[in-house]
Structure formats: C-alpha cells, structure tokens
Amino acid sequence: MPFKNSIVVKFVLVISLFNAVIFALTLGYNYYQSRVILQQELESNSRNLAMSLVHRVETELAAVAKVTEGIARSLETSPHNERELLTLIRSSIEQNPEISGAGVAFEPYAFNAASHLYAPYFYRENGKISFRRLEKAYLDFPYPYWDWYQIPRELGKLEWSEPYFDEGAGNILKSTCSVPFYKDTASGKQLKGIVISDISLDSLTQLISSIKILKTGYAALLSRNGMILAHPMKDAIMNETFFSIAEGRNDPSLRELGKKMIRGETGFIHYQSLVGFDSWMYYTPIPSTGWTLAVVFPEEELLENVRKLSMTMMMMGFVGILLLTLVVIYIARTIIKPLRLLTGATDEIAAGHFDVELPATRSNDEVGELAHNFQVMRESLKEYIRNLTETTASKERIQSELKVATNIQASLLPRIFPPFPDHPEFDIYASMVPAKEVGGDFYDFFFIDKNHLCFLIADVSDKGVPAALYMMVAKTLLKTEGQRLGEPDKILSSVNNILALDNENCMFTTVFCAILDITTGDVRYANAGHNPPLILDSHGVRYLTPKPGLMLGALSGTVFVTERLTLEPDATLFLYTDGVTEAKNPEDALYGQERMLKALQGAPRDDLAKMIHFISSEVAQHANGAPQSDDITMLAIKMAKKGIA
C-alpha cells in the first residue's frame, strides 16, 4: 500500500495544508481590506449623494423663500390697494409653478380700519388658481393663532412650518414659508402681517423616494421634529416620528441617533436600518428648514460583489490547491518510487536473499547515491556472511574436535566405580571437572601386583590443549613406570628425567604418587610439588606434610623421597588439585585450605562419592557463579572397617 503513512502523504499534507492556510489568510485579508476600502468609498459616495439631494431640495425651498421674501419686501416698500395686492399674490403663483398656494395675512386692522382680519389666499386646485379668504375659512380657530402665523411673527424672520396635510386642498403634504413684513412708523418698525407661500412636498418626497440605492437602499427625509416625511415605509409617513419608532422598538441607540439628527448634525454610521437591514447611513441637515436627509446603503448588497469575488477566488484557490496536490503527489511518487523498490529489496535481503535484483539507478541525486551505496553494502554483506560462514564452520569443527578430545580424555581416566568390586579391603572414588573443554589435571589408580595399588593425582601447568597433550604423555609414563618400578620415588625420578628431556616449553606437572598395601593399610608415597593431601581418621581431619619435591619435567636429575604412613581401618586419604583450593568467588577470594579442612570435617565419610560431591557443591557455593578458572580434581581412598576385610 504505497499511501500508508508514506512520504507522499506527508508531502501532500504539508504542502497542501500550508498552501491552504496561506491562501485562506490572503483571502481573508483581501476581504477585510475590500470592506475597508468599500466603506471609505461609500462614505464619500453617500456624502456626495446626500449633498446633491440636499442641494436640490434647498434650491426648491430657496426659490419659494425668495418669492415670499419678494412679496414681503414689495408690501413694505409701497402701499397696495386690495386689487394690486391680489394681483401681486396671484401673479407670484402663476410665475412660480413650485408654489402651490400663496397669501398675505394681515395683523388685525392692519389692512384697513374697517376690517378686523384680512387674509386673501390663492391656491392651485385641479390645474386652476382658486381664491379663498382665510379669515373666513378658519372661523373657529382664527389664523393669528396658527403656527405659520405665530412663530414668524414672534421670531421676526422667515420661517418654514412643520410639514402638514392640507385637507382642504386635496390632502397634499405641504410646508408653508412665512415671512413677516413691516411698516415704518415714527416709533419704529411695526408688524403689518405675514406673507405665506405653500410648497407641496409631494414632489420633494417623490424625488427622495425615487432615489434607489442598489436594490434595497433608499433615501429618507425627516422633519425638524423627527417626523418621517419620505421613507420606503409608506405607513410611517406623517404618522411616525423617529422617536415614536425608537419608543415602539425600545431602541435607545435609535433615539440617540434621532437626537443627533434634529440637532442638525452630520454623520456616517453603521446601524440596523428601520426596515431591518444592516446598513450604512449618511445623514445631514437641510439648512434652511432644519430637516434631515438620510441616505441608507444596505451592507449586504454592498458586500455582495466582494463576496462574489471572494467566492470566485475561493473556488480558484481550491482548484489550484487540488492541482498542486496532484502535482505534489506525482513528484513525490517519482522520488519515492526507487525508494519503494529499494525497500522491497531490503526486505528480501533482510530475509537472507542476497541475490535479489536491486533497482537500476539512472539519477545522480541522493536516491541514486543511496541505491549505489546499497549495492556496495549488499556486496560487503555477502562477503561478510561468506567469511562468517567459513569461520563458523571451522570454529564448529574445532569445537566438535575438542568435544571428541574431552571424551577421549575422560575415557582415559578410570570412571567406573567401584573399580575393583572383588576387593572389599578398600574403597576409592575420584572426579575431574575440566575448566576448558580439555584439562591438565588427571588421576589414576592401578594394581602393580596382587596386593599393591598405585594411585596418583597430577596437575599439569597451564590448561587447554597443550596441557591435555602433556597430560597424556605424563599419565602414560606414570603408569608404565609405576608398574615397572613399584616405588614412588623411583617412579617420579624416572618420569621426571624423561619429561625434562627436550622440554622446550618448560611444561611441568605436579604429582602426588602413592602405593597402598591393601592388606595392611601401609602407604608409601612421594610428592612432586603437589598440594598436600588430607587424612581423615579417628584423630580427625588433618593435612599431611609431605617433604617438598620439585615438579616433574622442570629439572632433570631431581631427587624424590619416599615417605610412609599407615591408614588405619575406616581412615581416608583425600587428594585434590589446586583447582579446589584456588576456586575464586566474584570478589576474587580463594576457597583456600582452611575452608576445605572445615568442609571435610563436616562431610559424609562413609560414602566417598558423597564426600567428593559434597566438597564439589561447597566449592560451587563459594564460587557463587564466578567462572571456573582451573580444573577441579579430587580423589579419595578409604580402608575398609575392621572385620570387613
């Protein structure tokens, strides 16, 4: 399975993920920056749009105000009789189509002393100009009490009224421009009346309502009191103020916004529009009337293009990353292919098939180098394995030969116990455990005549094959010379002289040689540098102190001395080599003669095999796992108890 946890997967993951992250960051930044730029653009655009609308509204209002001012100034400069006054009013309507009605309302008795109130008023109705007397139209609530009269009268300047519905004149939305006019008297300026001109706001609100910003954006107009004059929510027009809506929706931020508007402030804000969209709004006052014009841009639509662009970019990015991934997979697999083949080859080689075909390497890159090195390694391995096989084979041959040698050596030593079942006069037991496959220790026992048993123990210097060969020679010589000479000192002297001859390597062997008269227990013995044996009898356990003699093979002409002792019935003579006393434990402490003496005191005496095994286990216990450094050999001979022989 090439994709399982492979380098290809890692390549693809790392490169594609990194690309995706980088792309996502770029896209995100792009989107954010687009929004910021769009917002800046929007602010300037919305300001321009609002200003142009304000300008158009202002132009219309200014024209009406100018006509109204004109009538007022005309009335101030020259006296007008009724006919002239009416002509003036009427002509001003006829000449200014934006004026829907105009009139002059006089202060009580200001027109003439005969009439209390006088207020002629012309207005457009069904395409014609009609006339009305306002003092007669408002009998219940005479005109001096109306806002359009009162406010300019008190303030003494041009004033626009709050927009209102004129039910009498076709239910149209109007606003009235009122200008006071005066008469100069001796006591100063005296108010004569108020000139009024009505303007139909329908055209203005239509103009504003006709502004379409994108699909759902709009322009709105609010009066000085926050009354909604133009807005897509038709029901709210002249029915709701900004504040009543804020109240109804329990929205303090909307109320704050309303306050700012009626204070005549200008602003650009992000808010939720009255029709419920997240929007940007620019608002600014119409200076002459104190109304507020607002243009509202729905954010959703503004960002739509940015969103579309982002979506397109995302799709392009996705496709791009997909293509990149495919390319990465292709490249990675191209690189990996020889590696995969190499991996297969290593499996084969690991299984021992050194002749497996290695992939051919054409490239000079790292993979090519690896394949080449691999080739070299395979050859080295083959060579090594071949050498190892040969070495192992020869080592095994030596091992098996040594094994045979061990068997031969062991078979040279008497191993069948009891060796002389028809001789109840004595018992004998011995054991030899070599430290290496073959050892230098040996023991032997044989009858030299009917009643005399020769027994000996020996230790050849050094161990291993040289010692074993030397041991063979020594053992053979000792037996032949033993049977020929029958006296320990003579035996040792003779064998020594033979061994010392041509002894280039200075090999030597220590020997303790003794001859037992099995009828009496008399022992004649001679020592060639061997460890002193022990006697176990009724007086206890003690070391024998034989006269020292030089070991065999060291020096020709060495003289040995025969000594004597008598083994009483049930007494044992215990012979050993230094492999016993010099057995070491892991702390390098020797087993020693003291320990062996104590061990023999506690050892079973009746059965010689048990005695020797007991000492063996004591030595092993002392060694405590430390490797055996020398051959361990023991021989024990025991006279029978009284009466048995």
Next chain:
Amino acid sequence: MNLQTRIENNVTVLTVSGRLDTVTAPEYEKNIREMISGGNIKFVVDFEQLEYISSAGLRGLLVMAKLLNEKSGRMCLANVKGNVRSVFDMCGFTSVFTMKDSVSEALAVFV
C-alpha cells in the same frame, strides 16, 4: 600484573606486583624473552608486591631460568613470602632458585 624494571649495578631489577597466573604469565614470559635477547643476563626478581602465583607463573620462572642458563646468566629472587612462599615450598622451587630476603641482599649475590 604490573612489571617494573630498573637497572642497578648492571643487574636488572624486576618488580612484579599483582597476580602471576594463566592470564598474565604469557605477558611476563614475553617481557622476559625480550629483555634476555636484548642482552640482560643478570636479574633480581622482587616478589615483595606479588599477591599470587599459579602453576603458569611458576612455568614462567622456569622458562626464565632456562633461558638464562643457556646464556650463562643468573637470577635471584627477593622477598618470596606469604602465599607465594608456600607455593614455592610445596612444589620444591625453594631448592631450585636462589632466594634472598631483600633486594639489596639479592643484588649482593652478583658482586
């Protein structure tokens, strides 16, 4: 085993310390052979610091004696005591080698 050599009055004084056994005896023998073939034929071997001697060590001494014999050289052992002394006693080496109780006494043998 550690082997130190110094020359006093034309006599090579060898100080052997540690163990002289199967493991170290070949090295001892090699050093001795080199020294003897290099012309040193008078030796004092100081066993003051020798802790242990095995049969392989004894063989090393025999080889040394034999080589010196061929070249009419001589050797004398000094400070053979303790364990080493009992091994010497046991295997009859005491009668084969000249032994003195100190290096200066051993050196006096060659005067």
